[in-house]
Amino acid sequence: MSEGELFPEPGWAGASGHVALPEAAPGSVADRLLVAETIARYGWAYDERDRAALAACFTPDGVWQGIIMGRDHVEPIHGADAIAAWLAGFWPAQIDQRRHVFSNIVVGEPDGGEVLAYAYLVLLSSHDRTTTPVSAGPYRFTLRRTDRGLWRIARLAAGFDAPF
Template sequence: MSDLLPEPGWASAVGQVSLPEPVPGAIADRLLAGELIARYGWAYDERDRAALAACFTPDGVWQGVLMGRDRVDPIRGADAIAAWLAGFWPAQTDQRRHVFTNVVVGEPTGGSVVAHAYLLLLSSHDGTTTPVSAGPYRFTLRRTDRGLWRIAHLEAGFDAPF
């Protein structure tokens, strides 16, 4: 890697991003996967710890990577993930907005599916909204008994320190 940070294409270089081919059909699965990703952002931004935990499978994993170099150790378990993420809230006196875009959902196989999305993280404070960070997110989703998706593994990528 070069000294340019973030190095263009870092998420593919470290194996976080591998875009699936588009698959016709399964529109409901794609919509539900996209909605789950949005719900994760809403739950965080509205500081709804229960809703945040509900986005994950009971054995879900959250981990992060900063510019493809620095890794955040995995957090395991829906309640532990929600507690860990909620631990940032007291220091964040601004209103955060997790904007997920460019959602790409692969073909469901064996009750799971991989989805990719870009995050644009915004902060609103004192009447001003500014970007905080951006980056690629990789979601491995698992189907529940009710046919809904939950996050089994999330790898959050950040292009810049926040």
């Protein structure tokens, strides 16, 4: 990084291909709410250290991957149970209470039983009577409809604006 270079560069998510907002689509309000709930459940499951609930947010063949500031990639993790185990592996080192706060959820039009959604994450840490931000960034979700009409995460691409 050279002197004066912005890091992260504003707009990195779009420039790197991490974000490409879908056209506004009428879609079903129920589907949009169920997609948003699945995203929220992912955050709740992580924060409450509920490994089973975390795995249940994903399809059995789900994929979790990450990108930091458009430059550094976190290799994909494959399979709901493997994703939950990998994420749970961070818990012993995190003595703080994490809070994944998702906002600005944008949901595309379902296509063939899948839908693309984006959300901003603000990750907070509470420890020793203080709450501080840890990171923020754009998350991209591909969700698949189950035979019960619910949505599960088939692919999560987590984006982080700063190292965590």
